[in-house]
Amino acid sequence: MSEREIQYVTDAVRTGWNANYRGYLERFEAAFAKHVGVRYAITTTSGTAALHLAVLALGLGPGDEVIVPDQTFVACANAVRYTGATPVMADVLPNTWCLDPASVHKRMTPRTRAIMPVYHYGTPPPMDELLAIAREHDLFVIEDACPAAGVTINGRHAGSLGAVGCFSFQGAKIMVTGEGGMLVTDDAQLAQRARYFSSHAKDPNRSFWHPEVGYMYRMSNPQAALGLAQLERLEEFVAAKRRIFGWYRDRLGGISGLRLNAEPAGTRANYWMNSIILNHPFRVSRDELMQQLHDRKVDTRPFFYPITALPMYRRAINPVSYHLGANGMNLPSGVLLTEEAVDYVARQVRDILVGS
Numbered sequence: 001m002s003e004r005e006i007q008y009v010t011d012a013v014r015t016g017w018n019a020n021y022r023g024y025l026e027r028f029e030a031a032f033a034k035h036v037g038v039r040y041a042i043t044t045t046s047g048t049a050a051l052h053l054a055v056l057a058l059g060l061g062p063g064d065e066v067i068v069p070d071q072t073f074v075a076c077a078n079a080v081r082y083t084g085a086t087p088v089m090a091d092v093l094p095n096t097w098c099l100d101p102a103s104v105h106k107r108m109t110p111r112t113r114a115i116m117p118v119y120h121y122g123t124p125p126p127m128d129e130l131l132a133i134a135r136e137h138d139l140f141v142i143e144d145a146c147p148a149a150g151v152t153i154n155g156r157h158a159g160s161l162g163a164v165g166c167f168s169f170q171g172a173k174i175m176v177t178g179e180g181g182m183l184v185t186d187d188a189q190l191a192q193r194a195r196y197f198s199s200h201a202k203d204p205n206r207s208f209w210h211p212e213v214g215y216m217y218r219m220s221n222p223q224a225a226l227g228l229a230q231l232e233r234l235e236e237f238v239a240a241k242r243r244i245f246g247w248y249r250d251r252l253g254g255i256s257g258l259r260l261n262a263e264p265a266g267t268r269a270n271y272w273m274n275s276i277i278l279n280h281p282f283r284v285s286r287d288e289l290m291q292q293l294h295d296r297k298v299d300t301r302p303f304f305y306p307i308t309a310l311p312m313y314r315r316a317i318n319p320v321s322y323h324l325g326a327n328g329m330n331l332p333s334g335v336l337l338t339e340e341a342v343d344y345v346a347r348q349v350r351d352i353l354v355g356s
């Protein structure tokens with residue numbers, strides 16, 4: 001947080017009422033659409049809400065299947081399930097941890113209507129291949145770009161490549177509004193439907209008339225003020241994350257059997273979460289490494305349990321997702337980390353795993 005955020009939020013609190021009650025929402029949406037390179041951007045209460053609106057606005061529901069990666073946050077499957085559609089979990093690639101096109105092929109059925117590639121921890125999925133599959137089989141692509149502000153593929157921003165893209169500004173993401181999200185699209189009708197469902201499906205021409213069940217997914221103006229200030233600083237955050245990843249790579253990149261975040265050719269990752277995978281048996285397991293790091297005052301997080309490991313989605317096992325879920329972890333990644341702090345973390349990781 002900088003003076004810019006304080007100034008914008010203070011201004012929103014002082015002036016954001018009466019005719020100006022949406023002033024910062026409009027500025028944030030316009031600036032975000034421009035940044036991503038799309039025609040429409042719609043603020044939401046969360047990334048999950050944006051994903052739910054995306055599935056709804058595409059008209060998907062009971063009987064439809066949406067392919068989502070097994071190794072991701074539960075929001076992806078839940079957003080599909082909220083509409084009555086069925087999430088079908090496909091496996092991920094071992095290097096980028098993102099949706100595997102070959103596994104997508106295997107999970108396709110006559111009911112498949114959409115695929116949801118995820119920018120896992122800020123790494124781009126193989127969008128060229130996934131878009132080709134979608135074109136060939138007439139599927140919608142819903143980009144879960146929740147952690148991917150600032151990520152590009154061949155110069156195009158994450159979220160602008162499919163039918164619709166979703167972002168999160170939850171407090172741990174690369175840019176934040178406390179809680180919050182954004183849906184982006186080039187499709188005017190889809191944008192209009194998403195905005196409609198985000199505001200209790202209200203009839204724009206008739207006060208308090210709601211022809212169907214909608215949702216209350218609107219962001220507030222002071223949050224948008226915070227978001228606008230954060231967006232104006234996004235390049236600063238991406239640069240910090242990339243610098244921090246470089247420090248980790250220099251110190252941990254040489255350990256055999258240890259894999260760090262990938263950055264496929266032609267893309268720019270944002271290294272939202274600097275992560276490691278223990279790809280062969282070390283002296284300790286992932287969980288023991290996390291415990292010992294905790295004892296040495298280093299905070300970490302495990303990778304996600306695969307979606308199909310959770311009780312409500314139990315199904316066929318996707319081996320790479322399970323391997324990552326059991327052996328992957330996130331290292332400290334905040335933009336204010338110093339090289340000394342990263343050096344300390346990396347020395348502890350090395351010491352615990354292989355001895356100094």
Ligand SMILES: *Cc1c(COP(=O)(O)O)cnc(C)c1O
Binds near residue numbers: 046047049167
């Ligand atoms: C953060 C995140 C979400 C959910 O965003 P919320 O704003 O917390 O709802 C969904 N998918 C992915 C991949 C995320 O990283």
